[in-house]
Amino acid sequence: MTLIMMRQMQDNQAGIIRTVKASGEMGRRIRDMGLVPGAEIKIRGRAPLYDPVALRVMGFTLTLRNDEADFIEVEVQ
Amino acid sequence: MSEATFALAGNPNSGKTTLFNALTGARQHVGNYPGVTVEKKEGVYVHDGRQLKLVDLPGTYSLTAYSLEEVAAREFLVNEKPAAVIDIVDAANLERNLYLTLQFMEMGVPVIVALNMMDVAAQRGITIDTMKLGQLLGVPVVATVARRGEGKTELLQVAERIVGDGVRHHPLDISYGEDIDLALMEMEQAIRGAGLLTDRYRARWVALKYMETDEQILALGRKANPELSAQLEATVQKVADHLRATLDLYPEAVIADHRYGYIRSILQQGVMGVRHDRDRLYLSDRIDKVLTNRFAGPLIMLAVIWGLYQFTFTYSEVPVAWLGSFFGWLGGLAEAFIPEGLFRSLLVSGVIDGIGGVLGFVPLIMFMFLGISFLEDSGYMARMAYMLDRVFRVFGLHGSSVMAFIVSGGIAGGCAVPGIMATRTLKSPRERLATILTVPFMNCGAKLPVFALLVAAFFASHEAMVMFGITLVSWAGALLVAKLLRSTVIPGEATPFVMELPPYRLPTFKGLLIHTWERTWHYIRKAGTVILGISIVLWALMSFPGLPESVRQQFENQRQAVLAAAPATAKAIENAGGETALEASALDLQGKLALIDAREAEMGLRYSVAGRIGTALESLSRFAGFDWRTNIALVGGFAAKEVVVSTLGTAYSLGDVDPEETGSLANKLAAAPGWRPLTALSLIVFTMFYAPCFVSVVCIAREAGSWKWAAFSVVFNTALAFTLAVVVYQLGSLLGF
Numbered sequence: 001m002t003l004i005m006m007r008q009m010q011d012n013q014a015g016i017i018r019t020v021k022a023s024g025e026m027g028r029r030i031r032d033m034g035l036v037p038g039a040e041i042k043i044r045g046r047a048p049l050y051d052p053v054a055l056r057v058m059g060f061t062l063t064l065r066n067d068e069a070d071f072i073e074v075e076v077q
Numbered sequence: 078m079s080e081a082t083f084a085l086a087g088n089p090n091s092g093k094t095t096l097f098n099a100l101t102g103a104r105q106h107v108g109n110y111p112g113v114t115v116e117k118k119e120g121v122y123v124h125d126g127r128q129l130k131l132v133d134l135p136g137t138y139s140l141t142a143y144s145l146e147e148v149a150a151r152e153f154l155v156n157e158k159p160a161a162v163i164d165i166v167d168a169a170n171l172e173r174n175l176y177l178t179l180q181f182m183e184m185g186v187p188v189i190v191a192l193n194m195m196d197v198a199a200q201r202g203i204t205i206d207t208m209k210l211g212q213l214l215g216v217p218v219v220a221t222v223a224r225r226g227e228g229k230t231e232l233l234q235v236a237e238r239i240v241g242d243g244v245r246h247h248p249l250d251i252s253y254g255e256d257i258d259l260a261l262m263e264m265e266q267a268i269r270g271a272g273l274l275t276d277r278y279r280a281r282w283v284a285l286k287y288m289e290t291d292e293q294i295l296a297l298g299r300k301a302n303p304e305l306s307a308q309l310e311a312t313v314q315k316v317a318d319h320l321r322a323t324l325d326l327y328p329e330a331v332i333a334d335h336r337y338g339y340i341r342s343i344l345q346q347g348v349m350g351v352r353h354d355r356d357r358l359y360l361s362d363r364i365d366k367v368l369t370n371r372f373a374g375p376l377i378m379l380a381v382i383w384g385l386y387q388f389t390f391t392y393s394e395v396p397v398a399w400l401g402s403f404f405g406w407l408g409g410l411a412e413a414f415i416p417e418g419l420f421r422s423l424l425v426s427g428v429i430d431g432i433g434g435v436l437g438f439v440p441l442i443m444f445m446f447l448g449i450s451f452l453e454d455s456g457y458m459a460r461m462a463y464m465l466d467r468v469f470r471v472f473g474l475h476g477s478s479v480m481a482f483i484v485s486g487g488i489a490g491g492c493a494v495p496g497i498m499a500t501r502t503l504k505s506p507r508e509r510l511a512t513i514l515t516v517p518f519m520n521c522g523a524k525l526p527v528f529a530l531l532v533a534a535f536f537a538s539h540e541a542m543v544m545f546g547i548t549l550v551s552w553a554g555a556l557l558v559a560k561l562l563r564s565t566v567i568p569g570e571a572t573p574f575v576m577e578l579p580p581y582r583l584p585t586f587k588g589l590l591i592h593t594w595e596r597t598w599h600y601i602r603k604a605g606t607v608i609l610g611i612s613i614v615l616w617a618l619m620s621f622p623g624l625p626e627s628v629r630q631q632f633e634n635q636r637q638a639v640l641a642a643a644p645a646t647a648k649a650i651e652n653a654g655g656e657t658a659l660e661a662s663a664l665d666l667q668g669k670l671a672l673i674d675a676r677e678a679e680m681g682l683r684y685s686v687a688g689r690i691g692t693a694l695e696s697l698s699r700f701a702g703f704d705w706r707t708n709i710a711l712v713g714g715f716a717a718k719e720v721v722v723s724t725l726g727t728a729y730s731l732g733d734v735d736p737e738e739t740g741s742l743a744n745k746l747a748a749a750p751g752w753r754p755l756t757a758l759s760l761i762v763f764t765m766f767y768a769p770c771f772v773s774v775v776c777i778a779r780e781a782g783s784w785k786w787a788a789f790s791v792v793f794n795t796a797l798a799f800t801l802a803v804v805v806y807q808l809g810s811l812l813g814f
């Protein structure tokens with residue numbers, strides 16, 4: 001059990017979101033899409049230029065930039 | 078007949094449009110929400126003498142004040158007080174979709190949940206107990222498959238029941254944890270006591286929005302009651318400080334957590350069963366493995382765009398030719414049956430040529446929209462945004478700018494007007510402004526006829542390739558200008574890119590046709606009204622003032638002189654009546670006469686108001702290779718780009734005398750003196766970059782919030798276009814083209 005930032009996650013790595021540090025609009029948009037503490041996520045892959053990242057949460061696929069992934073702390077195996 | 082209004086709401090891609098179409102059929106009306114230009118669709122459903130009015134709310138994930146759509150949806154619910162919100166919930170994606178449902182319930186509007194995509198959920202091994210979900214949520218839940226129209230009747234029965242006997246409903250109050258709950262209670266009392274905004278909103282909801290620091294409600298509250306508002310904000314601040322200190326969280330984060338917690342607690346009470354592993358690779362994911370693959374993805378994307386071109390141009394060729402010859406035939410008919418004069422000139426040169434020039438391209442535009450709709454409905458468009466975001470960010474834009482660029486004509490066709498409006502989904506004002514100012518560089522459906530005409534006339538053997546090249550150039554230009562703008566007049570940070578990649582779906586034929594038709598109709602309507610008017614105005618500009626009598630007399634004298642020089646041949650022509658083949662001498666005489674007529678017509682056009690403007694500009698425009706005729710057309714193009722084609726048509730048919738010559742405008746241009754491929758290229762470049770049409774300019778002013786930006790785009794774009802066209806023409810001339 002270790003806490004890492006989402007940016008550091010490998011493709012196909014799974015984990016559980018522990019904290020979302022973003023506030024304001026970015027925080028709101030991240031949470032609206034279901035990225036809240038306790039949510040299970042799995043990295044699906046990255047765009048051809050390695051950014052944004054695509055991940056699976058609550059059974060659907062979401063994309064966000066690495067800069068935004070830096071606000072999300074994930075507990076991984 | 079009683080009428081009740083229902084609002085249709087839901088997440089993007091939940092099947093809202095499909096359900097709306099299934100319910101209302103063709104009885105639709107598209108308008109705008111008051112004050113903003115978010116599109117508002119209304120439809121009517123008639124059943125058992127009862128009329129239900131359905132309003133399609135914008136698709137949103139939430140009800141915050143961050144986007145115009147979400148505010149428009151909120152305002153509609155508060156102002157129009159619909160009988161209920163029919164909330165379309167994607168059953169295959171229940172957890173996140175219910176987040177919006179909760180927010181409607183918190184607002185206190187009656188909600189009916191349409192649990193859509195039940196077939197997809199079943200395929201994925203998800204079972205949902207709709208009865209139980211309804212009980213736990215406290216709202217009616219109806220299972221639907223919008224695509225097949227299933228559940229439609231049940232949904233309407235529930236809706237009618239609500240109208241009929243007003244089914245009880247109670248707003249939802251969720252617990253957000255002790256700290257926030259206590260503060261909310263206190264605030265709610267104060268709000269109710271002072272009646273702050275309670276004429277429109279629930280007191281608790283106002284309190285909740287204060288807690289979430291919702292800009293819109295805060296602004297309203299401050300205006301209505303500054304003291305109380307300050308007091309409420311202080312309470313919120315206290316809670317916020319406390320939460321920051323103890324949990325290192327913002328109140329809005331805690332609220333969101335509790336909403337999701339509430340949803341999870343409901344789903345865990347046996348509402349939802351999942352047979353397969355949730356992370357299982359569905360077909361969609363497997364497709365993504367290829368389509369967004371690091372190496373294959375971009376190549377496939379280029380191939381898709383290229384394929385769209387091939388599809389559009391290959392299949393529209395035949396109907397375009399039909400329409401072209403139809404309008405040619407119509408013009409010929411008018412010329413044969415209406416006596417020569419102003420009226421015939423107006424009808425043929427102003428109306429038929431003008432409308433024909435525009436409508437002739439309808440098939441082209443229709444095929445393009447069909448292709449674009451397919452990409453949108455299938456989910457591929459979102460992948461393009463995903464793959465291109467990194468690129469767009471380099472230029473100070475946003476992955477979602479792709480949508481605006483594509484709608485504006487980034488793939489082909491499209492229109493800058495909806496493109497400029499599509500930028501509403503962009504949250505950063507800076508990226509949005511940069512997008513708004515650069516989307517008019519895309520090849521909109523109105524510029525396409527201009528390009529298509531020039532390409533057909535001068536590059537016919539490489540049609541698809543040249544059009545593809547035009548697309549690449551407009552993209553490059555738009556992106557570079559965006560970068561320029563973002564580093565000079567609109568500098569600033571980048572904003573978040575949080576976007577859903579919807580599962581791939583095979584679009585329905587009906588859905589595609591509706592989308593295609595809506596957009597094509599938009600184009601035709603514009604052509605039918607604005608263009609017809611402008612075509613007539615331009616005809617007048619080109620016809621008045623007429624040549625002075627003395628000049629006309631000179632031409633008449635020349636004709637008489639030619640005839641008098643060979644009286645026998647003139648007689649022969651008269652007798653032949655155009656039926657029998659003429660001798661060489663007669664043909665020669667006819668040629669001489671035609672030459673005089675053409676010179677007279679050309680002189681007449683030059684003498685007209687338009688001709689004078691065009692001639693005045695010629696001294697400048699010749700650096701780009703444009704003569705006065707092209708100048709007239711380009712001035713007209715400011716009204717709407719497709720007018721460039723119709724004006725060229727009018728200009729050349731006015732200057733053309735032989736009524737038998739009904740060959741297309743492309744042939745005319747190819748044969749016209751002063752035209753060569755380089756001229757066409759220079760004109761293509763100029764058309765691509767110069768001032769947006771006035772409708773777009775008005776949109777820019779409105780969307781950018783200032784006429785300054787509108788004026789900027791007119792002046793800047795025209796200067797840029799002219800510079801580029803001159804460079805192309807001069808360089809090309811130097812190289813001997």
Ligand SMILES: Nc1nc2c(ncn2[C@@H]2O[C@H](COP(=O)(O)OP(=O)(O)OP(=O)(O)O)[C@@H](O)[C@H]2O)c(=O)[nH]1
Nearest residue numbers: 089090091092093094095136194222223224582584
């Ligand atoms: N399998 C299945 N597909 C559906 C159903 N309802 C809609 N679809 C498909 O889902 C896709 C999206 O549907 P839309 O109606 O365009 O969704 P929307 O919510 O209006 O999406 P936006 O226009 O992006 O806001 C389309 O391809 C529909 O054919 C359904 O019940 N089952």
